[in-house]
Amino acid sequence: MSARKIGLLILLLGVGAAIETAWQVRGDWRIGPEGCRVIGGRFYGPSYAFERTAERALPAGEAARLEVKNAFGGVSVTAGAPGVVKVKLRKIVFLPTEEKARAFADRVELRLSGEGATVRVGTNRDEIARGEDVGLETHLEIETPAESAVDIRNEHGHVGVVGVASANVVSSFDGVAVERIAGDVKVEAGHGDVRASGVGGTLALTARHGNVEVSDVAGPAKVEVEHGDLSARKTGALDVSIQFGGFEAEGVRGDLVVRGAHAELRATDVAQRAEVETSFAGIHLARVGGDVRAIAQHGEIAAEDVSGGLFAETTHAGVDLARIDGAVHAVADHGEVNARGLGKGAKVRASVGDVQLDGFTGPIEVEVERGSVRLAPRAPLAAEVTVSATQGEVHLDVPEGSRFDLEAESRRGELRADVPGLTTSETGGEPGRAHRVAGKLAGGGIAVRLHADGDVTLEGKPAGPISDRPAARPSATMPPAEAGPQPSTPSEKPESSEKQ
Amino acid sequence: MSRPAFSPEGLTLGVCLVALGVLWTLSNLGRVEMLPVLRTWWPLSLALWGVLELAELLIRRSSGRS
Numbered sequence: 001m002s003a004r005k006i007g008l009l010i011l012l013l014g015v016g017a018a019i020e021t022a023w024q025v026r027g028d029w030r031i032g033p034e035g036c037r038v039i040g041g042r043f044y045g046p047s048y049a050f051e052r053t054a055e056r057a058l059p060a061g062e063a064a065r066l067e068v069k070n071a072f073g074g075v076s077v078t079a080g081a082p083g084v085v086k087v088k089l090r091k092i093v094f095l096p097t098e099e100k101a102r103a104f105a106d107r108v109e110l111r112l113s114g115e116g117a118t119v120r121v122g123t124n125r126d127e128i129a130r131g132e133d134v135g136l137e138t139h140l141e142i143e144t145p146a147e148s149a150v151d152i153r154n155e156h157g158h159v160g161v162v163g164v165a166s167a168n169v170v171s172s173f174d175g176v177a178v179e180r181i182a183g184d185v186k187v188e189a190g191h192g193d194v195r196a197s198g199v200g201g202t203l204a205l206t207a208r209h210g211n212v213e214v215s216d217v218a219g220p221a222k223v224e225v226e227h228g229d230l231s232a233r234k235t236g237a238l239d240v241s242i243q244f245g246g247f248e249a250e251g252v253r254g255d256l257v258v259r260g261a262h263a264e265l266r267a268t269d270v271a272q273r274a275e276v277e278t279s280f281a282g283i284h285l286a287r288v289g290g291d292v293r294a295i296a297q298h299g300e301i302a303a304e305d306v307s308g309g310l311f312a313e314t315t316h317a318g319v320d321l322a323r324i325d326g327a328v329h330a331v332a333d334h335g336e337v338n339a340r341g342l343g344k345g346a347k348v349r350a351s352v353g354d355v356q357l358d359g360f361t362g363p364i365e366v367e368v369e370r371g372s373v374r375l376a377p378r379a380p381l382a383a384e385v386t387v388s389a390t391q392g393e394v395h396l397d398v399p400e401g402s403r404f405d406l407e408a409e410s411r412r413g414e415l416r417a418d419v420p421g422l423t424t425s426e427t428g429g430e431p432g433r434a435h436r437v438a439g440k441l442a443g444g445g446i447a448v449r450l451h452a453d454g455d456v457t458l459e460g461k462p463a464g465p466i467s468d469r470p471a472a473r474p475s476a477t478m479p480p481a482e483a484g485p486q487p488s489t490p491s492e493k494p495e496s497s498e499k500q
Numbered sequence: 501m502s503r504p505a506f507s508p509e510g511l512t513l514g515v516c517l518v519a520l521g522v523l524w525t526l527s528n529l530g531r532v533e534m535l536p537v538l539r540t541w542w543p544l545s546l547a548l549w550g551v552l553e554l555a556e557l558l559i560r561r562s563s564g565r566s
Contacts, residue, residue: 005509015542019539
């Protein structure tokens with residue numbers, strides 16, 4: 001194919017692509033409607049406000065189902081008198097004169113439709129906006145009986161729901177606040193901060209590009225957040241997915257499950273299990289009532305006061321543990337491991353970092369590459385201890401009252417045992433440099449195996465408790481006290497009416 | 501070697517330019533909306549070119565036989 005043909009082909013396809021692109025973005029070129037500007041989903045310029053109200057009576061004894069659809073304006077739903085739905089529409093018209101604005105506003109209708117207990121609230125703004133180029137905000141303030149199930153779809157406007165039976169909100173380009181809901185809550189938010197508090201049922205929340213605050217949720221909560229921080233206080237079981245933000249939880253009455261990426265995770269007072277993972281940030285846990293499973297890539301893991309067992313795996317950062325009642329399994333690739341007060345022993349593997357265990361009972365198995373190990377049990381050794389350090393040293397404090405069979409080897413360093421009562425039955429290596437020692441303390445007992453490329457040292461110490469204090473339990477997390485509306489008595493059969 | 505009867509790419513480019521000029525003028529006169537028409541019909545330029553290439557091939561073969 002000649003260069004001329006290739007050039008023509010590129011030209012035709014380029015023109016076609018430009019036409020298709022122009023077609024896709026048509027209508028989005030203008031900066032704003034006549035007489036005003038749109039910046040960040042809001043109109044700016046001279047404007048005039050007009051109000052209209054309407055109400056719809058509900059059949060007696062039936063819980064209302066309220067469906068609201070709006071755009072470019074806020075939606076506020078609050079609990080009101082039983083048996084009736086009251087709506088106030090505030091129309092803000094962006095035109096240079098009041099006459100023009102009033103003439104335009106008169107054409108904007110507040111529409112209440114639906115059958116039986118279903119009430120649909122909306123406006124005819126879509127029909128008007130199709131042919132007009134005028135900035136228009138429609139703000140809806142709605143009072144509905146507390147037993148109402150509320151369903152809201154809104155674009156470019158804040159949504160607030162307070163004191164109803166349940167709420168389902170889909171919102172884009174502004175914030176959402178949901179408070180004191182007796183039942184379930186579902187929120188899908190695009191751009192904007194979200195706050196959900198006092199939820200009597202379950203919570204399902206998805207948010208993109210905004211911070212999320214969740215508090216006092218009685219049931220389980222499932223929250224997905226991207227590009228924003230999540231704060232959760234006093235919730236039921238919590239299932240979180242978070243990317244590019246920070247997570248902080250305080251008081252989880254069930255399991256905590258967090259799948260994070262590029263997100264710092266912090267949680268305290270988790271009543272049951274905690275299963276958390278993240279990348280390029282750390283994990284910090286405190287007072288967990290069950291087992292912990294924590295995985296962090298390129299981030300540190302810190303956990304304290306854990307009632308169950310713990311599995312921690314990290315890369316390029318360390319693991320720091322304090323007062324873990326259950327068995328510990330820690331893996332640190334290119335990181336150190338520090339632990340204090342381990343109640344049921346530990347299995348530790350680390351590379352390019354030291355391992356230090358201060359105060360433990362139970363079996364210990366440590367394997368380190370390019371790092372040293374320092375063990376200070378504090379309590380008399382009563383379970384097997386196996387340590388291997390490649391390109392590192394091993395130091396073991398031997399508390400009074402310990403009884404064990406020793407097998408120690410220093411491949412290229414020195415082996416020192418300064419423990420009263422330790423009898424060595426076999427030594428090897430060069431004179432003056434004991435490379436291998438087998439011995440018994442207090443007649444023997446559990447097996448202690450220490451192997452290192454560098455020095456191996458044993459030092460006698462007085463015995464004591466493994467920790468300054470026992471592991472703290474998660475503080476009591478009570479269900480939300482004021483979640484949900486006060487039940488109201490259905491009124492006598494009202495007449496169906498609508499006035500405007 | 502005989503010269504081709506016509507240049508398909510030159511003819512395609514010429515037809516496209518004529519069509520674009522006419523369309524633009526009609527758009528300025530308010531007779532048609534340019535973007536929807538362009539968006540609908542621009543792939544025809546590829547089809548036209550392809551047809552002209554085939555035509556040139558056939559002409560070359562037939563002239564080669566004679």
